[in-house]
Amino acid sequence: MTVQIIEVELDRLEDLWSDGLSETYRSYVEALSDHDPAVRPKLGLAASLIEVGLRLQGLGGRAAPPPTLLMGDLCLARGSRLLTEAASKPVQVAFARAIEGLSASAASGKPSAPVRELLLHAFTATE
Amino acid sequence: MQSLHTTVGLAINENEPLLLRDFQKLLERLAPGDAGYEHDDFARRYEIAVDESVNGHAHCRQLLLTGFATLLVEDGKLVLGRWQSVFAVDLDGPRHRELAIQLDGEFAEVARETGNQAQLVELEITRQLMVDPDAVALPMRRLMEAGGKRVRPRLLQLTSLIGPRYDPLLAASLAAAVELLHNATLVHDDYVDESTHRRGRPTVAAAEGAERAIAVGDYYFAKATRIIAEIGPTAVTSTMAEALEAICASQIDDVAMRGAFPGDRSSYVRIVKGKTAALFAAACASGALLSDAPPEVVAALKRYGELLGIAFQMADDVVDFSPSSGKPVGLDIRQRVLSLPLIYAAEDREVGAEVRSLLQGSLGDREVDRVVELVTSSDALRRVGDEARGLVEDALRELEAVELNGLRSTFVSIARSAVDRTA
Numbered sequence: 001m002t003v004q005i006i007e008v009e010l011d012r013l014e015d016l017w018s019d020g021l022s023e024t025y026r027s028y029v030e031a032l033s034d035h036d037p038a039v040r041p042k043l044g045l046a047a048s049l050i051e052v053g054l055r056l057q058g059l060g061g062r063a064a065p066p067p068t069l070l071m072g073d074l075c076l077a078r079g080s081r082l083l084t085e086a087a088s089k090p091v092q093v094a095f096a097r098a099i100e101g102l103s104a105s106a107a108s109g110k111p112s113a114p115v116r117e118l119l120l121h122a123f124t125a126t127e
Numbered sequence: 128m129q130s131l132h133t134t135v136g137l138a139i140n141e142n143e144p145l146l147l148r149d150f151q152k153l154l155e156r157l158a159p160g161d162a163g164y165e166h167d168d169f170a171r172r173y174e175i176a177v178d179e180s181v182n183g184h185a186h187c188r189q190l191l192l193t194g195f196a197t198l199l200v201e202d203g204k205l206v207l208g209r210w211q212s213v214f215a216v217d218l219d220g221p222r223h224r225e226l227a228i229q230l231d232g233e234f235a236e237v238a239r240e241t242g243n244q245a246q247l248v249e250l251e252i253t254r255q256l257m258v259d260p261d262a263v264a265l266p267m268r269r270l271m272e273a274g275g276k277r278v279r280p281r282l283l284q285l286t287s288l289i290g291p292r293y294d295p296l297l298a299a300s301l302a303a304a305v306e307l308l309h310n311a312t313l314v315h316d317d318y319v320d321e322s323t324h325r326r327g328r329p330t331v332a333a334a335e336g337a338e339r340a341i342a343v344g345d346y347y348f349a350k351a352t353r354i355i356a357e358i359g360p361t362a363v364t365s366t367m368a369e370a371l372e373a374i375c376a377s378q379i380d381d382v383a384m385r386g387a388f389p390g391d392r393s394s395y396v397r398i399v400k401g402k403t404a405a406l407f408a409a410a411c412a413s414g415a416l417l418s419d420a421p422p423e424v425v426a427a428l429k430r431y432g433e434l435l436g437i438a439f440q441m442a443d444d445v446v447d448f449s450p451s452s453g454k455p456v457g458l459d460i461r462q463r464v465l466s467l468p469l470i471y472a473a474e475d476r477e478v479g480a481e482v483r484s485l486l487q488g489s490l491g492d493r494e495v496d497r498v499v500e501l502v503t504s505s506d507a508l509r510r511v512g513d514e515a516r517g518l519v520e521d522a523l524r525e526l527e528a529v530e531l532n533g534l535r536s537t538f539v540s541i542a543r544s545a546v547d548r549t550a
Binding site for chain 2: 011012054057058059060061062063064066067069070071073074076077078080081083084085089092093096097098099100102103104106107108
């Protein structure tokens with residue numbers, strides 16, 4: 001099941017898996033051990049794609065070259081779509097707010113909390 | 128209307144300059160700035176912010192005003208007496224302030240009129256940008272104020288009139304989110320394409336740098352998806368998320384195809400389906416979903432949106448060869464951006480060989496000018512125009528069996544105006 005989801009969801013992003021995405025994914029899945037096992041792979045993949053996507057883009061640092069930025073964009077978009085499939089509405093909103101906060105800090109040159117910390121916190125959002 | 132600050136008051140009074148000075152003096156007499164306020168004795172207070180103002184006088188003056196105002200609106204206009212004006216009185220500024228407004232009334236009939244729908248979206252976009260941090264809001268405001276056809280929000284609002292449940296304010300909010308999302312993608316596109324101008328103004332990347340452009344794009348991508356999640360039923364959220372993913376995937380394909388520039392028609396259509404048509408289709412489907420339209424109607428509107436989106440992109444490609452496009456003619460050729468007129472010119476029996484030869488080499492000013500000349504002298508622009516108009520007719524045929532609530536002529540006019548344009 002997990003392998004199938006990952007294979008399907010890595011279209012155009014295959015190289016990322018061996019380039020750090022797999023470790024990031026495993027970290028999130030471990031951290032989400034109290035979630036429903038049926039949705040854990042999708043949630044873990046969503047969060048790891050978003051974290052890796054932001055890193056690829058160079059958000060808050062040096063801008064990525066255009067092809068890398070586009071891969072980062074696809075990571076964010078796919079991560080968001082996976083959240084619409086597997087996460088509650090409050091979690092979807094909390095993820096979006098986390099990215100808003102990170103982007104606003106990056107735009108104004110202010111430091112922000114680590115991405116993983118923010119995204120793990122977003123999973124705790126409730127109504 | 129409610130002030131969200133304890134040092135901003137609201138008042139309804141006469142806007143006469145001498146009277147305003149009288150008001151100011153009255154407030155100064157009753158709560159002088161130098162009267163010595165316990166509130167300003169920070170040594171005795173807890174949890175003082177770093178930027179805390181010495182403003183005891185401002186709080187006391189606010190007590191003499193009010194933080195709330197109820198205003199009547201009739202036929203779109205404030206109901207005020209001859210001498211009445213509405214004041215937001217900043218007693219500790221000037222600085223960025225926020226007011227909350229709650230609207231209560233009958234909007235459905237008024238909002239059905241096209242002009243009012245467009246106004247609602249503009250108001251919502253303005254409202255959304257007003258609450259964002261300047262570092263992201265200012266570049267986005269400049270981009271959005273420079274124009275844009277607002278076709279996607281128009282389609283969403285129009286299709287939100289189809290089903291049995293019409294909520295104009297919700298539709299306007301969703302439409303504004305879609306336009307923000309579209310503009311967020313443009314901010315990143317312009318960096319990727321190294322575009323210097325859009326809508327006649329410098330792009331965010333050109334004016335503010337790549338780092339800022341990435342942050343602005345990300346911020347509005349996230350904000351738009353948040354608004355959509357907050358408003359939309361699950362079907363709307365999923366539809367929009369799938370469209371956004373299709374846009375991003377096709378951007379990767381678009382850039383990858385630049386090695387085989389200018390490409391062929393089938394690759395062009397495949398990429399444009401994601402790059403442009405996906406959001407058109409999602410806007411049409413989402414409006415209908417929001418209004419609880421039946422599934423077969425949603426599907427037909429989605430197909431209408433997709434065909435219209437492809438036609439719109441083709442028309443855009445034609446406009447790019449005209450000086451009224453808002454960007455230098457030939458820029459897309461230099462940047463090797465996907466373009467159907469260029470594909471057709473490269474296949475043309477008379478000019479094709481020269482076009483292909485020029486595109487294979489490095490593209491300086493002279494080469495780009497020559498390619499533009501060859502494209503405009505060939506049959507390519509007419510062919511693309513005809514094809515776009517054909518797709519519009521196909522799009523309209525998708526709606527033939529759909530009950531459109533008396534809006535068929537509006538769907539026809541939006542579709543035709545999407546391709547018959549010069550800018």
